[in-house]
Amino acid sequence: MKTNILGLPVEKSELIIVELNVLLSNFQVYYQNLRGIHWNIRGKRFFDLHVKFEELYNDSQLKIDLIAERVLTLGGRPLHTFEDYIKYNQLVVGKNVSNDEKAIHLIVDSVSHLLKIERGILVKASQINDEGTNSMMSDFIGEQEKTIWMMQAWLDETL
Template sequence: MKTTIIGLDEQKTEKLTISLNGLLSNFQVYYQSLRGLHWNIKGKSFFELHVKFEEFYTDSQEKIDSIAERILTLGGKPLHTFADYSENAKVPVGKDITNDVEAVSLVVKSLSELLKIERTILDESDEANDEGTNSMMSDFIAEQEKTIWMLSSWLN
């Protein structure tokens, strides 16, 4: 078995970097949707949601950087063009959303899609004995599950 400089199976690591680039693409699209929600939200929930969406996009920006750095740590190359992101993303795109319920619903749908991807990566990183990626995905999943619960409570 050929290993990477950090001692992981090279083949399994290559598979992980592809999956992580998919997650990176989805987070970039999600991030941009959050910026749009932050800028365009209107109505009685404006003050509450304007701040919340900024919190979410700031957090996403940090996650984007962590994902890209993890790809580099594994010996891969992070995707970095909007064309790549659009081609690889599965999260819904939010465009011209001003309504609070529609905006929060978009975030819930996006986080649900991110969770699916992260759980797949969690399985792959476990199989590759990659504790670094495994830990990152576990942290992302726990945080996003809680956020979905809170936003779903807001919607109801």
């Protein structure tokens, strides 16, 4: 079995690269959704939510960079065009969302779907002992599960 410079099997690493690029594409759409709701949020909760949405999109921007750099570390090329992002996107695109509850539901639904993608990557990376990807996915998953919990608490809904 041929391995890369990291000691990981090339063929299986290439499959993880594809999945990471899918995650990257979905994160880019999530980021744009967050920017849109940050800009368009209205109502009595504006001040709190405007700040929270900025916090979330800044965090997403950091994660996007980490994903792209992981793709490069594994020997791939990160997707970087809107055409690619749209092609691989699986999230609902939030257009002109200004209602607070609709915005929070969009975030919960998006993060929930990102978690599914990340868990799939985690399984594949575990199978080849790709600890770098595993660690990143584990960190993302822990943070995003907390985000969902907080958003559900804000909505006063149970998981």
